[in-house]
Amino acid sequence: MSSKTRRHIISVTVRNESSVLSRVAGLFAGRGYNIESLTVAPIPNEEFSRITIETIGDQKTVDQIEKQLNKLIPVLKVVEREDFIEQEIAMAKFPVETNLAELDALCRAFNGKISIISENGIIATISDHPIRVGAFITASSRFSPIEIIRSGVVAMEP
Amino acid sequence: MRISGARMVIEALKAENVYTVFGYPGGAIMNVYDELYKQKDIKHILTRHEQGAIHSAEGYAKVSGEVGVAIVTSGPGFTNAVTGLANAYMDSTPIVVISGQVPLSLIGTDAFQEIDAVGISRACTKHNYLITKVSDIARVFKEAFYIARSGRPGPVHIDIPKDITAQLGDFLYPDFVDIPTYRPITRGNREQLEKLINAIEKSSRPLLYLGGGIVQSNSSGLIRQIAKLTGIPAVETLMARGVMGSENPLLISMVGMHGSYAANMAMSEADLIISLGARFDDRVTGKLSEFAKYAKVAHIDIDPSSINKLVDVDYPVVGDLNFVLSEMVNLLKGFNSNKFIDWQKTINKNDQLHPLNYDKSAFILKPQEIIERVGELLRDRANISTDVGQHQMWSAQFYPFSRARQFNTSGGLGTMGYGFPSAIGVKVADQNRVSINFTGDGSILMNIQELMTAVEYNIPVINIILNNNYLGMVRQWQTLFYDDRISQTDLSMQPDFVKLAESFGGIGYRVETLEEFDKALLDAIDKNIVALIDVKIDRRENVMPMVPAGGSLFNMMLK
Numbered sequence: 048m049s050s051k052t053r054r055h056i057i058s059v060t061v062r063n064e065s066s067v068l069s070r071v072a073g074l075f076a077g078r079g080y081n082i083e084s085l086t087v088a089p090i091p092n093e094e095f096s097r098i099t100i101e102t103i104g105d106q107k108t109v110d111q112i113e114k115q116l117n118k119l120i121p122v123l124k125v126v127e128r129e130d131f132i133e134q135e136i137a138m139a140k141f142p143v144e145t146n147l148a149e150l151d152a153l154c155r156a157f158n159g160k161i162s163i164i165s166e167n168g169i170i171a172t173i174s175d176h177p178i179r180v181g182a183f184i185t186a187s188s189r190f191s192p193i194e195i196i197r198s199g200v201v202a203m204e205p
Numbered sequence: 206m207r208i209s210g211a212r213m214v215i216e217a218l219k220a221e222n223v224y225t226v227f228g229y230p231g232g233a234i235m236n237v238y239d240e241l242y243k244q245k246d247i248k249h250i251l252t253r254h255e256q257g258a259i260h261s262a263e264g265y266a267k268v269s270g271e272v273g274v275a276i277v278t279s280g281p282g283f284t285n286a287v288t289g290l291a292n293a294y295m296d297s298t299p300i301v302v303i304s305g306q307v308p309l310s311l312i313g314t315d316a317f318q319e320i321d322a323v324g325i326s327r328a329c330t331k332h333n334y335l336i337t338k339v340s341d342i343a344r345v346f347k348e349a350f351y352i353a354r355s356g357r358p359g360p361v362h363i364d365i366p367k368d369i370t371a372q373l374g375d376f377l378y379p380d381f382v383d384i385p386t387y388r389p390i391t392r393g394n395r396e397q398l399e400k401l402i403n404a405i406e407k408s409s410r411p412l413l414y415l416g417g418g419i420v421q422s423n424s425s426g427l428i429r430q431i432a433k434l435t436g437i438p439a440v441e442t443l444m445a446r447g448v449m450g451s452e453n454p455l456l457i458s459m460v461g462m463h464g465s466y467a468a469n470m471a472m473s474e475a476d477l478i479i480s481l482g483a484r485f486d487d488r489v490t491g492k493l494s495e496f497a498k499y500a501k502v503a504h505i506d507i508d509p510s511s512i513n514k515l516v517d518v519d520y521p522v523v524g525d526l527n528f529v530l531s532e533m534v535n536l537l538k539g540f541n542s543n544k545f546i547d548w549q550k551t552i553n554k555n556d557q558l559h560p561l562n563y564d565k566s567a568f569i570l571k572p573q574e575i576i577e578r579v580g581e582l583l584r585d586r587a588n589i590s591t592d593v594g595q596h597q598m599w600s601a602q603f604y605p606f607s608r609a610r611q612f613n614t615s616g617g618l619g620t621m622g623y624g625f626p627s628a629i630g631v632k633v634a635d636q637n638r639v640s641i642n643f644t645g646d647g648s649i650l651m652n653i654q655e656l657m658t659a660v661e662y663n664i665p666v667i668n669i670i671l672n673n674n675y676l677g678m679v680r681q682w683q684t685l686f687y688d689d690r691i692s693q694t695d696l697s698m699q700p701d702f703v704k705l706a707e708s709f710g711g712i713g714y715r716v717e718t719l720e721e722f723d724k725a726l727l728d729a730i731d732k733n734i735v736a737l738i739d740v741k742i743d744r745r746e747n748v749m750p751m752v753p754a755g756g757s758l759f760n761m762m763l764k
Contacts, residue, residue: 062386066335070327077328107513114510120332120352123386 050105054083056131056202057112059098062121063089070119071098080104080112084135084199095123101177101200131202135177139187140168140194150190157183168193210339211236211370214303217346219246220378223274225265225633226250227258231278232318234305236370238276250633250662253654255282257626259289260652262300264627266293267613268588269634270423272353273300279307280318283364284325288620290360291329295617296444297421299358301349302326308368309337322364331359336366339374351382356389357508358421389507393524393532401479401503401520402536408477408501410548411437414460417444417616418482418506418526425609427530428481429453434534436542438552440468442483444616447606457552458561461489462752463598466559466761469752471552472497473759480504482526485515486617491758505529559750559763561602572596572671572742575722576603579641579669582726587639588613588631592624592648595677598748600643622651628666629659639667639730646672646696649737656709659735667729667736670702673744681747685762702739711735 061067068087075082083101090097102112109127116125141150143166150171154160157180159173173183177200184195208216214237218226227250230238241249252258255277262273277286283304293300307316323335332352334345342365349361405411419428425448432439432455439449440460449456458465460472469491472478478500483489490496493515503520504512512521522529563573576599579587589604590613591597597614606612613631615623624642632640649670659666676694683691703713712734714725722740729736750761 066323066327069324073327111510111514118508118510120384120387 050107052103052105055102055104055109055127056133056200057100057102057109057116058126058131058202058204059100059116059122060090060095060124061098062123063094063096064121067096067121068098070121071100071116074115074119075100075112078115080108084197086199086201099199099201126204128204130205132205133176133200133202134174135180135200136172136174136198137180137183138162138170138172138196139184139192140170141187141190141192143168145169145190153183153186159183206375207373208376209236209240209370210342210365210372210374211240213339213342213374213376214346214365214370215240215244215247216376217343217378218274221272221346221350223272224248226274226276227252227261227265227630228276229255229258229278229282231282231305233279233307233367234276234282234303234370236367237303237305237365249276250629250658252626252658254652255285256288256622257629257652257655257658259286259300259302260292260620260623260626261630261633262302263289263293263296263298264590264613264630265634266298266300266630267296267627268610268631270610271634272350273298273630274303275300276303278305278318279322280320282318283320283322287325287329290326290362292615292618292620292623293360294329294331296615297358297417298360299353300360301353302360302362304362304364305370306335306364306366309366310368312366323362326362329360330362331357333362333364335364336369339369339372342369343376343378347379347382348384352384352387356387390509390523391507391525391528393505393522393529395532397520397522398529398532398536401522402533404477404501404503404520405435405437405479405537409545410475411477411479411545412471412475413437413439414442414472414478414480414483415439415445415448416442416481416483419445419448420609422482422507422526423609424482424526424530425449427527427534430534431530431537434537434542435540436545436549437479438471438545438549440464440471442486442489443601443614445483446601446612447609450607451605452607455549457556459601461486462491462754463602463748463750465556465561465602466750466763467552467556469750469758469761470555473757474551475500477501477503480506481530482506484511490515491752491756491760495757495759563746563749566743569743570717570719570722570740572599572673572740572746573603574719575669575671575740575742576600576643578719578722579726580605582723583639583641585611587641588635590614590624590628590631590640590642592642592644592651593619593621594645594648595673595681595746595748596643596645596648596671598678599671621648624648625666625668626652626655626658628668629655629664632664632666640665642666642668644668644670645677646670646674646699647676650700653705656706656711656735660710663734665729665733665735667726667738669726669738670740671742672699672739673742673746674699675744678748684747685751686753702737706735706737709735711737714738715741717741
């Protein structure tokens, strides 16, 4: 069995219940698994929610995570695969004096745009594959961002 | 007819055929206790501490195979119950624990005796519920009992706010459970099973590694059949003691840290280990990288997460052991039961070389001889409970168990204080047998208040205190691994156990010889009241053999 540590995306379909997120998060904390990012929202028109977890570990650990998740009573389905179509949002705030044309060009390159310009700064929003989100963050550093936030990954089976 | 939420709790318990509950009342659960008062079908046993109530429910469940039930109040009532929940979780025992909660409107306000009970029990239950609507009570109870006893069993906790038990509503107990997100796999994959049968045919040193799952799934008879059909020898974990029966020629002994030499060597030398409802606990495997190096591993378990968790498995089968073993019996019909005779001989030779043994003394009682003596006198007539420590290991090693569910012990969590209250539950569940609790002078004091419960309800548990004036197992480790620095394990300061028992209305004995012990035991059985038999034993006796923690299974200290 491969013991190589790498990034994994696990998609979990759960019943919409108030305690379900703490069950999932508690499982990761209690068993020492790591969470790089976690997103959750109800699936439209269903009694289920979709949780997408980004974790780092070897295959054996991830297999165990999947099984442990499946043991939680409100968990319907757990999927872990390498070919998920992934998407993530990042927002960044830049100083008001930032060159708008250059910033706009950068945002466009990452499926984004300038969302608002106010006296507190310029907020840019992009949405892209998580690796490209990382590239955006690196590239935007020359504009000296005041603040950057990432949404965490959402993923869908192709 | 509209009834109160509290009455619904009673009706739900009746619908689940629960006629005995253990518990302790308090403010937030008073509505339920008021309904208990008004009826005659369910007997409530008032323990003297909530921990005792949960352990009693667990002992009841372990011996009867039914779901044990306990009721506690909010706040400290619930937190006192947590050790019991954790214990049942680690040993996969089906129990349902009902706790009161402050009224819904006060949740989150740090109200009197408020604690986030489901937040705490989440980590130590199979599942839990906070009921927020009176109309949910019936469904939640139906689900809770189903979840507790199905799949890999475990404790389920139901937290009910006080206003919910006061509200009125219609009550209709469901006939079926439908939880789309919970469907335990019960029938094993036939193809995988055939591969395993093939592997058995090809192997020359196969070994059955039997765990608590055999007990849970009532598969002891099937496993005895399989062993007999094939001639494959077996080792038992602590949780599986009694499964094969001590007289069975194919049973080697217990395996693990305090397993026998022959059992541990068989585990190390086998070429095919067939794990049945066992989970490769660190107390069984010793150092993992050295564990069963030459063996293919088959693992049959109802819990997929137990498979490949610690040891890589070549033949995994997920399913209920009872189904899978029934199929195996059919597939194995006509198997040459002499095929493994050389392997059996090797094992027997090992067993003769280093049998489970101890040196008797003319001057002082040895704990092992007390356990053997009880075995000679009572055999199958007793159910055996233990606390945790040296006496627990000696009981597992030396009592001649003859059936599954005869042995009740805290395996996974190792809870001192488990023995006595759980032995009360055992006696309630199986009144025709003597309920023995082997305990230590440390453990017995951890739930000694249950003497009062046993006296009040006339539950004649016989506690045999193997008294060495030490917290013995920790002392043993200090002697062996900490240069005998006896740090905080000398328990020479002790109560007078005879007077202690008498002060509660029970009976106490102090014994120093085997004759005195026989007399005390027979007298206690005869008097039929709760007893403490304080047996003075060799202070420095160690549990042997021993695989030091983290050591390889085949590297045992024998003396």
